[in-house]
Amino acid sequence: MAEVSVPDISAASAENFSASPSNTIPPGSVGVVSPRFISFTEPLALASGQVLPSYELAVETYGVLNEQRNNAVLICHALNASHHVAGISADNPKDIGWWDNMVGPGKAVDTDRYFVIGVNNIGSCFGSTGPASINPATGKPWGGAFPMLTVEDWVRAQARLADRFGIDKFAAVMGGSLGGMQALSWAITCPDRVGHCIVIASTPRLSAQNIGFNEVARRSIISDPDFHGGDYYAHGTVPRHGLSVARMVGHITYLSDDDMATKFGRTQRAPADNGEFHYGYDVEFEVESYLRYQGEKFSTYFDANTYLLITRALDYFDPSRNYGGDLARALQGVAADFLLVSFTTDWRFPPARSREIVRALLKNKRPVTYAEIDAPHGHDAFLLDDARYHAVVQGYYDRIAAKLGLPERSRTTGVLA
Amino acid sequence: MAEVSVPDISAASAENFSASPSNTIPPGSVGVVSPRFISFTEPLALASGQVLPSYELAVETYGVLNEQRNNAVLICHALNASHHVAGISADNPKDIGWWDNMVGPGKAVDTDRYFVIGVNNIGSCFGSTGPASINPATGKPWGGAFPMLTVEDWVRAQARLADRFGIDKFAAVMGGSLGGMQALSWAITCPDRVGHCIVIASTPRLSAQNIGFNEVARRSIISDPDFHGGDYYAHGTVPRHGLSVARMVGHITYLSDDDMATKFGRTQRAPADNGEFHYGYDVEFEVESYLRYQGEKFSTYFDANTYLLITRALDYFDPSRNYGGDLARALQGVAADFLLVSFTTDWRFPPARSREIVRALLKNKRPVTYAEIDAPHGHDAFLLDDARYHAVVQGYYDRIAAKLGLPERSRTTGVLA
Numbered sequence: 001m002a003e004v005s006v007p008d009i010s011a012a013s014a015e016n017f018s019a020s021p022s023n024t025i026p027p028g029s030v031g032v033v034s035p036r037f038i039s040f041t042e043p044l045a046l047a048s049g050q051v052l053p054s055y056e057l058a059v060e061t062y063g064v065l066n067e068q069r070n071n072a073v074l075i076c077h078a079l080n081a082s083h084h085v086a087g088i089s090a091d092n093p094k095d096i097g098w099w100d101n102m103v104g105p106g107k108a109v110d111t112d113r114y115f116v117i118g119v120n121n122i123g124s125c126f127g128s129t130g131p132a133s134i135n136p137a138t139g140k141p142w143g144g145a146f147p148m149l150t151v152e153d154w155v156r157a158q159a160r161l162a163d164r165f166g167i168d169k170f171a172a173v174m175g176g177s178l179g180g181m182q183a184l185s186w187a188i189t190c191p192d193r194v195g196h197c198i199v200i201a202s203t204p205r206l207s208a209q210n211i212g213f214n215e216v217a218r219r220s221i222i223s224d225p226d227f228h229g230g231d232y233y234a235h236g237t238v239p240r241h242g243l244s245v246a247r248m249v250g251h252i253t254y255l256s257d258d259d260m261a262t263k264f265g266r267t268q269r270a271p272a273d274n275g276e277f278h279y280g281y282d283v284e285f286e287v288e289s290y291l292r293y294q295g296e297k298f299s300t301y302f303d304a305n306t307y308l309l310i311t312r313a314l315d316y317f318d319p320s321r322n323y324g325g326d327l328a329r330a331l332q333g334v335a336a337d338f339l340l341v342s343f344t345t346d347w348r349f350p351p352a353r354s355r356e357i358v359r360a361l362l363k364n365k366r367p368v369t370y371a372e373i374d375a376p377h378g379h380d381a382f383l384l385d386d387a388r389y390h391a392v393v394q395g396y397y398d399r400i401a402a403k404l405g406l407p408e409r410s411r412t413t414g415v416l417a
Numbered sequence: 418m419a420e421v422s423v424p425d426i427s428a429a430s431a432e433n434f435s436a437s438p439s440n441t442i443p444p445g446s447v448g449v450v451s452p453r454f455i456s457f458t459e460p461l462a463l464a465s466g467q468v469l470p471s472y473e474l475a476v477e478t479y480g481v482l483n484e485q486r487n488n489a490v491l492i493c494h495a496l497n498a499s500h501h502v503a504g505i506s507a508d509n510p511k512d513i514g515w516w517d518n519m520v521g522p523g524k525a526v527d528t529d530r531y532f533v534i535g536v537n538n539i540g541s542c543f544g545s546t547g548p549a550s551i552n553p554a555t556g557k558p559w560g561g562a563f564p565m566l567t568v569e570d571w572v573r574a575q576a577r578l579a580d581r582f583g584i585d586k587f588a589a590v591m592g593g594s595l596g597g598m599q600a601l602s603w604a605i606t607c608p609d610r611v612g613h614c615i616v617i618a619s620t621p622r623l624s625a626q627n628i629g630f631n632e633v634a635r636r637s638i639i640s641d642p643d644f645h646g647g648d649y650y651a652h653g654t655v656p657r658h659g660l661s662v663a664r665m666v667g668h669i670t671y672l673s674d675d676d677m678a679t680k681f682g683r684t685q686r687a688p689a690d691n692g693e694f695h696y697g698y699d700v701e702f703e704v705e706s707y708l709r710y711q712g713e714k715f716s717t718y719f720d721a722n723t724y725l726l727i728t729r730a731l732d733y734f735d736p737s738r739n740y741g742g743d744l745a746r747a748l749q750g751v752a753a754d755f756l757l758v759s760f761t762t763d764w765r766f767p768p769a770r771s772r773e774i775v776r777a778l779l780k781n782k783r784p785v786t787y788a789e790i791d792a793p794h795g796h797d798a799f800l801l802d803d804a805r806y807h808a809v810v811q812g813y814y815d816r817i818a819a820k821l822g823l824p825e826r827s828r829t830t831g832v833l834a
Contacts, residue, residue: 048696148696208677208704212669215705216662218698219712223658225642241640245633249666252629257764260625266735277733279465279565281635281725284732287625288632295636308698315701316694318683347674347764 028413033087050147058127063111076175076182082126085118106413108394131305144230174198176382201382203353205318217246244295256345256378327360445830450504467564475544480528493592493599499543502535523830525811548722561647591615593799618799620770634663661712673762673795744777
């Protein structure tokens with residue numbers, strides 16, 4: 001398999017792999033990776049009617065694009081993730097990709113065979129153009145003036161990225177949660193460019209409850225006096241209290257009730273000397289300590305404007321909206337094969353939401369594989385090690401490889417090793 | 418049945434009923450009611466080790482205490498309710514008691530036969546002594562210095578109230594949610610004083626998830642710059658943003674996902690002229706409008722310190738704590754008969770939590786009636802009209818009346834009329 005030369009991009013893993021002492025790279029890792037920043041100067045017309053004059057996408061790639069350019073996989077990320085899907089960040093050896101258990105040589109998404117692209121969404125805060133970037137019209141950070149993005153806008157930007165790579169059609173577009181929405185949107189809006197669509201722990205649209213929790217998070221951020229209408233960069237402030245509360249409430253919805261019971265239960269953090277409570281509002285229970293820590297940590301690295309923007313994009317997503325709520329009609333034009341995975345204890349996007357997509361696809365006679373994984377970890381399960389889940393995904397990618405005539409799997413690593 | 422004279426208290430309903438034009442009183446209503454404020458000068462030693470030097474309880478009563486004083490029912494309230502259980506507030510004709518559909522002449526809790534007491538918890542903001550009351554030691558509002566209360570503290574204060582009424586034993590102690598915890602605690606801590614214990618939509622203890630949501634609410638309030646460590650009265654501020662977000666997240670947990678889907682779905686509040694979204698952070702969806710309204714309204718009448726205090730009391734409640742987590746052992750001494758009711762779509766305190774109490778009671782061979790009501794309304798169902806639910810409660814009170822030799826039901830009104 002010959003490597004195809006792609007203008008201004010080379011395979012990150014291959015070159016960095018050798019640059020790093022091999023004894024620090026665990027088997028199945030793509031190795032040490034660095035992002036590339038790819039500029040797009042053609043304006044992007046957005047669903048909102050606004051136009052983003054130009055933008056940059058932060059990208060990581062793993063594996064090698066083959067000569068036929070038919071082995072490419074696009075991985076779309078969820079709310080708080082990035083282009084750093086797999087491997088060890090060159091900047092920080094502790095920064096492992098968010099789907100490293102899924103993507104790598106010999107793993108479910110096997111970078112020995114597939115060329116995998118991780119891309120940071122526009123509006124995010126991990127390298128692609130976002131609210132903290134400089135607005136070329138003012139020379140200052142966009143802040144509250146950054147345009148609203150939708151899932152469809154992200155897909156359009158990603159399609160341009162595919163063009164830049166010379167990829168006409170992805171072997172698969174894949175994502176979990178919001179990433180799954182992007183994969184679904186790819187299949188709808190670019191039917192000729194998606195061979196297989198892999199939608200994990202996702203939903204065809206948010207419920208009122210989902211929107212309600214997002215709105216709680218946004219109110220918390222927007223009513224923080226340090227928010228300054230989104231222009232806190234100029235004020236030298238960060239709405240960290242609001243962002244912290246937003247993250248706490250979000251985090252609860254990612255975990256199952258049972259999982260929280262198992263992890264924390266009613267365990268006291270540091271009981272008084274007599275074993276009693278302290279009777280105050282400082283931390284009494286482990287779960288409080290955990291949530292506060294998660295909230296505070298998040299508020300140190302995540303951008304509040306990005307949180308607002310991405311939760312709003314989640315709210316807006318609803319491909320059935322222009323079809324009177326009929327998802328089957330929205331999916332009439334799709335040409336991809338589908339894999340859907342849901343998790344029994346995911347109460348954010350429960351199995352019923354995935355089944356809704358499955359039913360709509362079956363109505364359109366699309367080939368669908370659906371796995372409902374009995375896992376205790378709630379919505380977060382899509383990021384975690386689970387042999388049955390990873391086996392389903394691995395099996396599906398093996399079938400894709402066989403269909404496309406890609407080489408046989410040469411090793412098995414990761415969760416299934 | 419002769420009315421027993423109770424020092425400094427008379428039956429609120431009887432006297433006010435006649436003072437109001439009868440055509441404004443719907444059948445089954447206890448009529449126009451006013452609270453009484455009853456002072457207790459004996460200090461109350463609290464679980465926290467602190468002592469409340471004196472306190473006042475806001476109380477409403479309906480019906481007439483009989484000569485044997487064996488027809489008294491105590492109604493305990495949940496987080497944001499009060500002593501105003503039934504009837505029409507004399508101050509405000511729109512202010513109907515929070516359990517008016519349950520309590521009244523001919524209703525499930527039949528005030529033709531029972532003498533019903535509604536009492537506001539200490540620490541609340543509806544008339545009983547609380548954080549906004551004057552601290553006698555300083556002559557200023559207690560604010561952040563108000564002592565922490567527990568469910569057991571409330572029960573002890575309520576027992577003193579029963580003493581004041583000359584009630585040795587309640588025919589029933591009853592409550593929903595936090596009120597159910599108080600009823601359960603009554604049965605445990607005052608076994609000789611509770612004939613029947615009615616625990617609705619409650620739990621023997623909060624889960625980690627429950628505590629997590631409470632902690633989100635508290636962080637939101639405490640990190641509001643207008644909170645001033647709880648001493649906002651002195652600063653002339655109200656942490657209304659924090660309280661509003663707290664209420665929004667609480668409110669979501671009171672409703673079921675399905676109920677929110679039915680009530681709001683993804684309906685847009687006021688679409689743009691072209692039917693599209695506005696692409697911003699103002700209200701787009703009905704559910705956002707509803708939650709913001711609920712949050713903002715709440716922040717105008719509820720006290721933030723009370724919200725903190727009551728959520729903390731919820732967190733602390735766990736009668737099994739001193740018995741190695743064994744609820745059956747904690748209930749070993751109870752002498753009451755029990756009715757438990759849960760609602761299928763209540764994900765805050767789901768049926769499994771009620772069943773836990775049922776099992777622990779059965780281990781102790783206590784007579785238990787348990788009803789699991791298939792209702793769509795989530796935790797809030799305990800406050801709503803539901804004929805099956807009200808029939809269960811009414812039937813149970815009819816049995817109590819028969820056992821105690823109270824007069825037959827003379828009429829049926831309310832949900833079951």
